Amino acid sequence: MAIIETITLDVADTKAAGNFYATAFGLDSQVRLRASEAPTTGFRGFALALTVSQPATVNGFIDAAVAAGATTLKPAAKSLWGYGGVVQTPDGSIWKIATSAKKDTGPATRQIDDMVLLVGVEDVAATKRFYVERGFTVAKSFGSRYVEFATGPVKFALYRRRALAKEVGVAPEGSGSHRLAIGTAAEPFTDPDGFAWDVTESLAPAV
Helix, strand or coil: CCCCCEEEEEECCHHHHHHHHHHHCCCCCCEEEEECCCCEEECCCEEEEEECCCHHHHHHHHHHHHHCCCEEEEEEEECCCCEEEEEECCCCCEEEEEECCCCCCCCCCCCCCEEEEEEEECCHHHHHHHHHHCCCCEEEEECCCEEEECCCCEEEEEEEHHHHHHHHCCCCCEEECCCEEEEECCCCEECCCCCEEEEHHHCCCEC
């Protein structure tokens, strides 16, 4: 089974980014940083999501991120599926913090239940076939709109690019580097939309 062990973000300043992720989200082992000035414009085609237990915890993470320098793309609010909001970090990556709960059941915590890599692709069905042919196991699938794979510590899901951009509150246009590498123990490869999977050991140290 394919496993995502880490996510590596290309950033201009690894020290500043490391301080942000430690302060805002308390992330260390699953997020790595690599110094890069690779050209990129607009939407990079992906977002990262943190799933938590209740609205108070969502608010706590978003407030901490904004205090550490993030920009709010979507204020935290209730929706049909639960409660959540979206921020863009100082390094330019987009993070969604959400819960399926609509009411608090206790004090806010810093507990993260799941981390999910959301990737926007041009053709969900074709990209799904690409991953299935590489041995990935489908956990959830909603036709050509959304596919989620069982990938261990970090979950992995496909959206239509425009749908994901709308979900996180940005325009879908963008070009250049994704500024992202997906860490795995398997053989490295690049998918049809240019997302690179690299051997974990070859990536930068953890934050």
